[in-house]
Amino acid sequence: MTDFEHHGIMAEPSSTDAGPSASSSQNASTSTDQAEKTPVVILCIGMAGSGKTTLMQRLNSHLHSRNTPPYILNLDPAVSHMPYSANIDIRDTVDYKEVMKQYNLGPNGGILTALNLFTTKFDQVLAFVEKRAASVDYVLVDTPGQIEIFTWSASGSIITDAIASSLPTVVAYIIDTPRTTAPATFMSNMLYACSILYKTRLPFILVFNKIDVEPHDFAIEWMHDFQAYQAALDEKGRDEQGEMAYTSSLMSSMSLVLDEFYNNLRAVGVSAMTGEGMKDFFSAVEEAKKEYETDYKPELARLAEERKAKAEEEKKNQLEKVMRDMTMSEGAASRRKNPFGPHPRNEREDRYLDDEGDDIDSEEEREIQRQMEEEEEMEHAEDLDAGDMAEPEPGAGGVAGVQSQSRTGMSWPTPR
Numbered sequence: 001m002t003d004f005e006h007h008g009i010m011a012e013p014s015s016t017d018a019g020p021s022a023s024s025s026q027n028a029s030t031s032t033d034q035a036e037k038t039p040v041v042i043l044c045i046g047m048a049g050s051g052k053t054t055l056m057q058r059l060n061s062h063l064h065s066r067n068t069p070p071y072i073l074n075l076d077p078a079v080s081h082m083p084y085s086a087n088i089d090i091r092d093t094v095d096y097k098e099v100m101k102q103y104n105l106g107p108n109g110g111i112l113t114a115l116n117l118f119t120t121k122f123d124q125v126l127a128f129v130e131k132r133a134a135s136v137d138y139v140l141v142d143t144p145g146q147i148e149i150f151t152w153s154a155s156g157s158i159i160t161d162a163i164a165s166s167l168p169t170v171v172a173y174i175i176d177t178p179r180t181t182a183p184a185t186f187m188s189n190m191l192y193a194c195s196i197l198y199k200t201r202l203p204f205i206l207v208f209n210k211i212d213v214e215p216h217d218f219a220i221e222w223m224h225d226f227q228a229y230q231a232a233l234d235e236k237g238r239d240e241q242g243e244m245a246y247t248s249s250l251m252s253s254m255s256l257v258l259d260e261f262y263n264n265l266r267a268v269g270v271s272a273m274t275g276e277g278m279k280d281f282f283s284a285v286e287e288a289k290k291e292y293e294t295d296y297k298p299e300l301a302r303l304a305e306e307r308k309a310k311a312e313e314e315k316k317n318q319l320e321k322v323m324r325d326m327t328m329s330e331g332a333a334s335r336r337k338n339p340f341g342p343h344p345r346n347e348r349e350d351r352y353l354d355d356e357g358d359d360i361d362s363e364e365e366r367e368i369q370r371q372m373e374e375e376e377e378m379e380h381a382e383d384l385d386a387g388d389m390a391e392p393e394p395g396a397g398g399v400a401g402v403q404s405q406s407r408t409g410m411s412w413p414t415p416r
């Protein structure tokens, strides 16, 4: 991919130094405490148009006003206007329109492939983030508009796992509140959030955005009061005949299933537009960070330990297999080389080789013996036939010469 190679991310984008992180390094130099702190990574995930990018900008300006500028990553290759300046921008590396052309893909395929290409270099991205980790409090990550491109793709998982295994990470699931007032849409959104939570297993925050347009109280009520949700379904979920629609009874059952999920969730309401709810959002992030330390990190360590043990076991098995193969091939080679000799390493194989050697030995010897007997017989018969014949002239050669020499016990002459 020429464009990708051309744009390579070998050097940190220049905006990094000119942007917010420049002041963050100043912060680091002014405070010795800050050198030891660990930032928290906020992964902004949400349906298309839910307000991820606008919220990123709001968080960025809020943090700047608190004198704690964040480090920003943009993973959306298709964003045309970004209201903030990112420290690392996927668009500096991959041009998704070029990817679409080169790979003959549609817009979503182009975005996915661009993300895949970017993921191949994510170790370098992570190295940049880690380098700044000591000097920032927050790392903000914007994700592609098509949620499934990030949440259900291999590259999305790789990126999430790589970040989460390096720094405390929380998922901020952004919801378009005004578009969630229908009970069925609300349930679809909750199911999606639930699936992401169980997929990533990371501390999770439900962020009801756009509360300037529609307050999120109804959503909180539906989450904590099954009856209230049921009442909303009763009111809005009936068909023209007044019958409970099929989807409504499904939603009703689902809300009972999700009860456990709701109980363990943090939910906050914000407005990326007005900045309302920022305090609640950051308190939720702090709580989630603690949860990362107490729940996710030990689990991560346990998994890492398990993986290490598995890898060790695998390595041992492979080594044993190689040793076995080597012993077998050495045995075969030594049999080929010296079928009669003892094997220096393996007693059992010794015996086998000896036995086998004996077999070959006796067989070959028998053959040689047979040939010698035949020759002797022939010689004897010839002696008898040639008994009356005159002794040939010395050096006469030919068969007569051979016979003559043979009789005198001399070596066989070279045939002329």
Ligand SMILES: Nc1nc2c(ncn2[C@@H]2O[C@H](COP(=O)(O)OP(=O)(O)OP(=O)(O)O)[C@@H](O)[C@H]2O)c(=O)[nH]1
Residues within 6 Å of the ligand: 046, 047, 048, 049, 050, 051, 052, 053, 054, 055, 076, 079, 143, 144, 145, 146, 209, 210, 211, 212, 213, 270, 271, 272, 273, 274
């Ligand atoms: N009223 C209001 N509008 C908002 C708010 N947040 C975002 N918007 C609007 O919602 C629209 C989508 O916002 P974006 O930030 O582009 O949403 P996004 O999730 O990044 O969109 P994609 O990346 O395309 O998925 C824009 O028109 C924003 O102005 C909010 O808090 N209140």
Ligand SMILES: [Mg+2]
Residues within 6 Å of the ligand: 052, 053, 054, 076, 079, 142, 143, 144, 145
């Ligand atoms: Mg966006």
